[in-house]
Amino acid sequence: MKQRAIAAIVSVFFFSFLSAQEEPQQTVVPKKIYTTNKLAPETAPEIDGILDDQSWDTVEWGTDFVEQNPDENTPPLYQSKFKLTHDDKFIYVGIRCYDAEPDKIEKRLTRRDGFSGDRITVIFDSYHDKRTAFSFTITAAGVKGDEFVSQNGDNWDESWNPIWYVATNTDAEGWTAEMKIPFSQLKFGKSKEQIWGFQLSRLIFREQERSVWQRIPVDAPGFISEFGELHGLIDIEQQKQLEIQPFTLLQYDTFPEEAGNPFRDGDNFKLNAGLDAKIGITNDLTLDLTVNPDFGQVDADPGAIALDGFQLFFREQRPFFVENKNIFDFRFANGQDNVFYSRRIGRSPQGSAQTVAGEFVDQPISSTILGAAKFSGKTKNGWSIGLLESVTGKMFAEVDNNGDRREELVEPLTNYLVARAQKDFNERNSFIGGIFTATNRNLEGLDFLRKAAYSGGLDFQHNWNDRKYFIQGNVIASHVTGSEEAIERTQRELTHLFQRVDASHVEVDPTRTSLTGTGGKIEGGKQGGGNWRYNAGLIWRSPELELNDIGFLRQADQINQFAEVRWQTLKPTESFRNISVGAEQTSSYDFDGNYNRIQWEMQTNLNWINNWFTEVGVGHKPRIFTNTFLRGGPRWRFSDENFVFAFAGTDNTKKFRTVIGHVYSAARQNNFSFRRYVLRFQYQPFDALNISINNSLENNPNRTQYVTETSFDGAPRYILGNIKQKTFSSTIRINYSINPNLSIQYYGQPFISRGRYSDFNFVNNSTAEDLNERISLYNDNQISFDAATNTYNVDENTNGTIDYQIGNPDFSFVQFRSNLVMRWEYIPGSEIFLVWSQGVTGSGDPTETLLSSLDNQILGQKPENTFLVKATYRFVL
Incomplete structure (x- = not known):
């Protein structure tokens, strides 16, 4: 608690010092x-x-x-x-x-x-x-x-x-x-x-x-x-909007045939249709409707892999949900945490079919959105209003057993509701708002899922002194209900980890059928006037907070403090168009009173007079503790870390421009390190053609990468390993525009991530400052590899008997996604799409190089193909 008080005092001093500095008065422009x-x-x-x-x-x-x-x-x-x-x-x-x-x-x-x-x-x-x-x-x-x-x-x-x-x-x-x-x-x-x-x-x-x-x-x-x-x-007459946009879709899929699998016979064809509508209830407020929407022309999600176990965040690209998303947005914390995350609607089914040997399964990859409606807009008197209602249908996996077919429910009928409102006042210098969400499922036996989830929140912002200063904040609450099984699963999820062995403020209660949690943020600072900007604030997420039925929450049980200051030029110099220099400090605690993290960072952005740019930053993390690393085990300490990054880019007005960058971090005692190399090209040989390639190569060795948990002599044993992980990705975009309304776009991304493990060890004292006290390495007499079973046998007490086994954690994840889209807006608002999508996903050989994996697992494999024609016509009535 002493450190928390020091951090608060630092923030207050930060504000007081900067507010006292002499700065030019903010310019008043007629x-x-x-x-x-x-x-x-x-x-x-x-x-x-x-x-x-x-x-x-x-x-x-x-x-x-x-x-x-x-x-x-x-x-x-x-x-x-x-x-x-x-x-x-x-x-x-x-x-x-x-x-x-x-x-x-x-x-x-x-x-x-x-x-x-x-x-x-x-x-x-x-x-x-x-x-x-x-x-x-x-x-x-x-x-x-x-x-x-x-x-x-x-x-x-x-x-x-x-x-x-x-x-x-x-x-x-x-x-x-x-x-x-x-x-x-x-x-x-x-x-x-x-x-x-x-x-x-x-x-x-x-x-x-x-x-x-x-x-x-x-x-x-x-x-x-x-x-x-x-x-x-x-005397302008308000114009009520009425637009109807039906679509038809022809889709043909090809994929590698699997012998004996009736669901993978090599190809598939489907015909689909749907409808979007936009109805102006008033000139201010619009009702959007969609029935059986299709998003076949949308880019595929980029490749990614997360060894820390947390869910990945992907941005929304579906047009119905993207439009007016600002009204529904309720980010209550720094980062991606949000009360509403529209990617939950139409998510991949959360259940799976129960099968026996010899059975084949056709598993749906997403949930069908039966229909959705969105009422949104802003009124002249300052009310922003949003109401979204969506229903996704029951999804079944089809199981084949030598010609006998059955269906198993893998995702229940689900209703999603989001209501959002904000009101401007004080001559538009302030607002106050609120949000409410509800998720209700008709489980029909899928009792491992939560039956209902509700969340609500209030937010506000106030600006004063010609909007130069601001204070803003929010508070949220969540309530989830379900069976004892569902709520116990929730308590044990990585987001919460109530089972953590050294936590005194939470514990798993297998009889609970609900959880209620809170979160919020308070922030204030200076956003205008003179050369200086600064802000500071506090964010909290209680251990019981749960938003992931219709929102996005990475981790609960956190209290974060942050402060930032930035200085910028107001006029160009002989060498620079503009300069920005900033510094920030963050710290983190949990609700058990543990002081987990502090970080200091400085960065500068330079835009040179020739329109090149440079970005450089350095940082120091003298304290790094995490409650989640051991997946329910005790709090874990990483060694102190220092990092630096630098990016530079050429003039973006030229036909050819490039960006190069490097990120490097290293921890004390060689605990871990991270290197990322970035090389981006963009070339426009003539006005109609643009080619861009974004390459990234990462090298991330870590002597203490989590592998698994087992038991030894009746006590938990947390197994770690020395991983050498390399990841390569390349995003390729080619745009050819025949005219402003007719274009051809190609998007492709190979993604390869390979991890090799060695020097296995186990946790000895998880919070020790010295890495050698934190872990104990297995010696050659304790661990051996069995190539026949692809496992490591561990005789920890060297008595000649195997105490436990570790599955070989080496991996090579390979993915390729691409879209070739011809888009023709033949009349304003009406479009025809011709789409060819291609994909390969699989596991490579971890002993190979990244280049070999690219050749063997992407270029050398038969891909899955989707060909579709989608036509829309926008009736404006």
Whole structure:
């Protein structure tokens, strides 16, 4: 507890010292106002990219753009100007981007949301809440990009895909663009005259110079809150959205045939159909529906392996769940922990069929989403509302026994509910919100699963002094119920480990049928004004907290303290466009009062004047204890660790650019080390083709890698080994854009991880500072390898009798995933996908090199293939 008090005092001193430093006053910038007007009927401009329509003469030019980056508040290299008008249904934006060297304008073709080349972005804060906005980007090549912006500019969601129309043109003065944006794609309240937040931003790609219409100082505490204003939107009729998007899918799978297995006869064919719909209940609030959704065009998850036993986090890529995800987001801690993790919906079945020798099983790889509905949006008076309901069907594994078939339930019928709300107040400087989730299962005999899970939370944020300072926090609670078996399993999971032998504050109770836990976070700091930023806070997760039915929780039973300070330049220098230097400190405790961890880190980011970048950091971990390493055994200590990382990259405006990086860490007494080498290439030989390769090689030796638990003389024996683990992955992307609406994209990732064990040892004193006291090595008389059974025989007391055996833990995990997708948006909002997916997953020979595994296990194996055609049509009614 003494260390905890010291850490708190350090944080307070941190704040007090930095608050006392003399800094320039935050710059106050007058709000610019652009006034539009309404077009007469049937006088709308033709969207051809040429600003020659008479309708543009009814409004004035908005101009006087100012440079934002790299040299804020200076004249840009070339000016820009715009006009904005509207009718009953649409907003029209005309833009002129001057350029004295039009032949140097970068017109790079990409898929939608590619964001490459010269471009200009129009952003509407139509709620005028100073926190959320709708962003429309057009490149000089005519490629559209659109994003929903939240958290005052900290979160940009490119999954939002509204219907709108655009055209561009290049001439002797530079390039021009025309936009036609339906009011139905925006959200705004009802009032006589609308006043919206408004901004335009232009990027001259070859100079990496960004200019804006409304100046936003470098030291501003936010982005959307600093916008100018759009006036003149008088008597706008709210447009209710009604869109229906059915799809049809033809899929053909091929795979290696397995002799005798009727489920693996070499190929499979299926026909599928479904429906997505978007209904505007009001102009502010939208109801999204999906029936039998398919996500066949979505990239495969990257390869990964976790020796620590914890679950892996994969980002959501399915369009239905990605759209408006910011409203449902409730990250209550630093990292991935979240009350709502949408990947739980449609998860892989958690059960498995019971079989005997000679039987074959067809196991479903995911749960079918029978239907889902999502009601979400934000009202003019500051309410953000989200309600999601989804049902996944019963999933059965089919078992074949010499032609006799039976089905076994492996995932029950499950209902998921998420309700989220937030309310802005205090002139949009503060908000308070809440969330509630519920998961209910119709178990039908799958009593090892929890029957029901509920969670709820409250969150808030308050900004003051022109948003320069902030305080935010949340508190959550969870309650899970189920059979005695299910709740005992929960107590014993790696997330909780109630069975830990040296824990005095928790213990497994096999009679319990429920668990209730809490968690939360409190944080405050300075986010704007001058060169300095800093923050500090506290996070807690009680031992009983359980969120993994519909949320994501890696580990419970933690109390984390953190503090961070950062200094940044406000103006470029002779050598740098900008510089950022930061330092942070974190510490960790458990609810038993154990002081488990402290870490110190410093890093600097340099953006050079030639647009190269460098990132360097160093860190020290003088104390590393973990409650989970021995999987229910006693608390374990790792030796002190030091680490360093360095990355450097070339100018990203060039046709060829690269990033190299290295991460290195090492522990005292050679307990463990980690080396990671990164090499990334990106090459654009011509505007329509982009090739990127991201290579990573990791070498992670560890003298005390957990292997297994056994018993010796009636006492637990925790077996460790000296692992030499190497991992290689390469992510390859090739994008060829025939035009802004027709593209071909290839994604491929080979992933290989190999581990070889030697020098087996067992835990002697798990918290000893000296590694030689922490473990005891087996000598040659105690351990021997039996090649016939692929096991290690251990005669620990050397009496000639085998005391226990250790299965050979050596491994070589090999995976290859790829997608080749042709996407054609034949009319706005309607698409055809042609997809070829390929995959190989298996185990290689641990004695081989990584290169041999790549050759034998990926290139030398017959892959599984999926060919599909998916067509959607978006009815806008």
